[in-house]
Amino acid sequence: MDIPKEAQQAYTFWILAIVAGMAETIFFVIDSLLKNATSIQGLVMGILIRGIIYTIFIFVTIQMRKRKNWARITLAIGLGIVGTLTLIIDPISWLMEGHAISEAFVGLNVWSILFTLSRIIHIICVFAALFWMFRPNANQYFRAAKYTSVNN
Template sequence: MLIRTLIFGALTFIIMKMYRGKSWARIALIILLGGIGTLSLVIDPIKWLLEGNSLGTMFDGVELTSLLFAASRVVHLAAVLMLLL
């Protein structure tokens, strides 16, 4: 909880700097949210696949909340890719 609070505080600081026209803040947000944030979203699914699970079993016993969370990951990744293009 403390780490997440510190991260959100740092991101809020960077967003405020970007709002005030600091060009370094835009680059920092791209790296932090786009790069590290994207890695944090794909690490768990990659680890799950490396543990020997298959894509076919991914939806076995899935709940609505899990599907919504997965959809939010896909939307996040699409938004990051759109920024990079």
């Protein structure tokens, strides 16, 4: 069975989400270095951890495209739920502390704007991937893989 458009779209959006996440990391590092906002050791650790996570999820995304339902579930939980929460918890916490949205625009520079745009693209791509990954044709694609592996 060829990969349906829906599963291919999900694959494409997962890859775009990961690339946007990588871009976020780059923009954050540049912004932090320019502002002397964090230690080099902290930045290196953050880069290493994110690099490992992105590598794992690229592998999982490729497995999802190869009809592995475990990969589809891993992406839905790992990036769809946990990953999205990690992206939105800081802004929500910051707002709940009583900060005004207008305060978010104080001290913006090119790198922080690029970081914010990449974060928005990242979140949109995650939601789009989730949407496509669970469309009826995609569900059938993964179900057929399960029955094929059982009968072989």
